[in-house]
Amino acid sequence: xxxxxxxxxxxxxxxxxxxxxxxxxxxxxxxxxxxxxxxxxxxxxxxxxxxxxxxxxxxxxxxxxxxxxxxxxxxxxxxxxxxxxxxxxxxxxxxxxxxxxxxxxxxxxxxxxxxxxxxxxxxxxxxxxxxxxxxxxxxxxxxxxxxxxxxxxxxxxxxxxxxxxxxxxxxxxxxxxxxxxxxxxxxxxxxxxxxxxxxxxxxxxxxxxxxxxxxxxxxxxxxxxxxxxxxxxxxxxxxxxxxxxxxxxxxxxxxxxxxxxxxxxxxxxxxxxxxxxxxxxxxxxxxxxxxxxxxxxxxxxxxxxxxxxxxxxxxxxxxxxxxxxxxxxxxxxxxxxxxxxxxxxxxxxxxxxxxxxxxxxxxxxxxxxxxxxxx
Numbered sequence: 001x002x003x004x005x006x007x008x009x010x011x012x013x014x015x016x017x018x019x020x021x022x023x024x025x026x027x028x029x030x031x032x033x034x035x036x037x038x039x040x041x042x043x044x045x046x047x048x049x050x051x052x053x054x055x056x057x058x059x060x061x062x063x064x065x066x067x068x069x070x071x072x073x074x075x076x077x078x079x080x081x082x083x084x085x086x087x088x089x090x091x092x093x094x095x096x097x098x099x100x101x102x103x104x105x106x107x108x109x110x111x112x113x114x115x116x117x118x119x120x121x122x123x124x125x126x127x128x129x130x131x132x133x134x135x136x137x138x139x140x141x142x143x144x145x146x147x148x149x150x151x152x153x154x155x156x157x158x159x160x161x162x163x164x165x166x167x168x169x170x171x172x173x174x175x176x177x178x179x180x181x182x183x184x185x186x187x188x189x190x191x192x193x194x195x196x197x198x199x200x201x202x203x204x205x206x207x208x209x210x211x212x213x214x215x216x217x218x219x220x221x222x223x224x225x226x227x228x229x230x231x232x233x234x235x236x237x238x239x240x241x242x243x244x245x246x247x248x249x250x251x252x253x254x255x256x257x258x259x260x261x262x263x264x265x266x267x268x269x270x271x272x273x274x275x276x277x278x279x280x281x282x283x284x285x286x287x288x289x290x291x292x293x294x295x296x297x298x299x300x301x302x303x304x305x306x307x308x309x310x311x312x313x314x315x316x317x318x319x320x321x322x323x324x325x326x327x328x329x330x331x332x333x334x335x336x337x338x339x340x341x342x343x344x345x346x347x348x349x350x351x352x353x354x355x356x357x358x359x360x361x362x363x364x365x366x367x368x369x370x371x372x373x374x375x
Contacts, residue, residue, distance in 0.1 A: 016065030271367035
């Protein structure tokens with residue numbers, strides 16, 4: 001993915017690369033990050049996101065490229081001279097020090113006056129709502145409280161850039177969801193620019209203003225969480241973010257306001273144009289929550305489709321289902337052997353006619369809910 005460098009951006013990463021022998025861990029990555037933005041690097045193990053974060057911190061030297069922060073080139077500076085702090089997944093708190101002492105540690109190392117240290121520590125304790133726990137040691141705190149101590153220690157030095165390495169990875173699911181909201185609130189309150197690394201797509205979607213999807217050292221797509229989820233630009237991104245049904249097919253009709261994709265499973269009517277040529281191979285991405293289910297065959301006029309029948313619908317047998325409280329997921333075995341995944345919201349407490357395993361049903365969707373992928 002090619003990104004033009006914005007000279008007004010607070011953090012500018014220009015064609016940054018890191019090679020380990022013949023392995024390109026990070027391959028010509030460029031980024032523009034605004035002041036106060038929370039930016040997430042998202043990808044699987046080995047995609048290069050942690051190496052990129054370590055280069056920003058100064059823990060790894062770049063093979064080539066440049067990093068500029070607030071207009072200053074910092075790629076030649078050692079880590080201790082960069083106006084950057086990094087918070088690790090393990091939190092790295094000193095077990096023999098109290099909460100207050102942990103927060104004050106970096107300030108004392110920098111030689112700040114004692115009165116300034118005390119004032120800043122009190123500000124940080126108030127910010128993360130830990131004043132009642134100031135004299136406790138890390139083992140006397142919950143995981144979420146330890147995470148907030150580590151955050152307070154990172155923010156106490158007032159860095160221009162905060163780096164978060166899997167910040168909530170040590171927490172259980174319920175606490176992680178609660179802490180996501182708290183963490184974003186604190187970061188926005190302080191106004192610090194933040195780059196976070198995570199492999200958890202839900203965490204990135206919940207916390208970040210923008211996300212970069214990485215694979216093999218490169219950025220495949222970058223944008224707001226909603227844009228990446230609703231309009232993925234490749235099969236990899238579509239599969240990596242959320243659940244998706246993918247159909248392989250070819251372009252049969254190409255008009256400015258719509259296209260038709262023929263796939264072995266069904267014909268897809270897409271209510272927007274694409275840049276392509278008749279017969280070219282494409283993929284169709286369809287999110288499970290965009291699909292409707294019914295016991296009867298849907299009518300075309302119900303979905304603002306052409307009068308011709310057969311578009312955007314499949315018949316299948318429910319072979320499995322999972323109830324998750326707010327939604328239910330269905331697995332449909334359709335003709336040709338494809339399994340279609342459908343997610344329906346449980347908006348009503350009691351349904352007049354429930355769909356159960358063994359039912360034969362119709363799945364259908366609107367033309368605006370389909371995304372055509374050309375690669």
